Amino acid sequence: MSRQVFNAAGAATVGPYSHACAGGGLLYLSGQTPIDPSTGALVTGSIQAQTQQCLDNLFAVLDAAGLGPDDVINVQVYLVDMRDFTAMNEAYATRFAAPYPARTTIGVASLPLGANVEIGLIARTR
Numbered sequence: 616m617s618r619q620v621f622n623a624a625g626a627a628t629v630g631p632y633s634h635a636c637a638g639g640g641l642l643y644l645s646g647q648t649p650i651d652p653s654t655g656a657l658v659t660g661s662i663q664a665q666t667q668q669c670l671d672n673l674f675a676v677l678d679a680a681g682l683g684p685d686d687v688i689n690v691q692v693y694l695v696d697m698r699d700f701t702a703m704n705e706a707y708a709t710r711f712a713a714p715y716p717a718r719t720t721i722g723v724a725s726l727p728l729g730a731n732v733e734i735g736l737i738a739r740t741r
């Protein structure tokens with residue numbers, strides 16, 4: 616049996632993977648870097664703008680699977696510079712409403728394409 620995968624025009628990939636893969640009642644979304652899918656270019660500028668682009672891309676993938684932000688149960692945030700933590704949180708809070716999903720934020724040495732933030736998530740399926 617092949618994998619049940621989801622891909623969305625409103626998101627990007629930078630390698631050999633799907634935007635999302637379902638299994639065990641969960642939907643696992645690949646990490647999204649802040650690529651604007653309309654241009655294929657990395658969003659530059661504030662960490663807020665980059666964070667919002669990552670989440671917009673992820674929400675496009677959720678939408679392709681018939682899901683939305685309220686279905687998200689776990690989020691992984693990767694930051695190249697942990698000094699961006701507060702600003703990332705500010706942008707993050709514009710895309711999720713309380714009660715928030717569980718989340719882990721990890722500092723990393725570098726990210727694909729020189730991005731400053733990458734976000735992945737897990738959602739429940741219906």
Ligand SMILES: C=C(N)C(=O)O
Nearest residue numbers: 629630645646647727
């Ligand atoms: C950006 C990614 N999700 C990757 O390279 O795996």
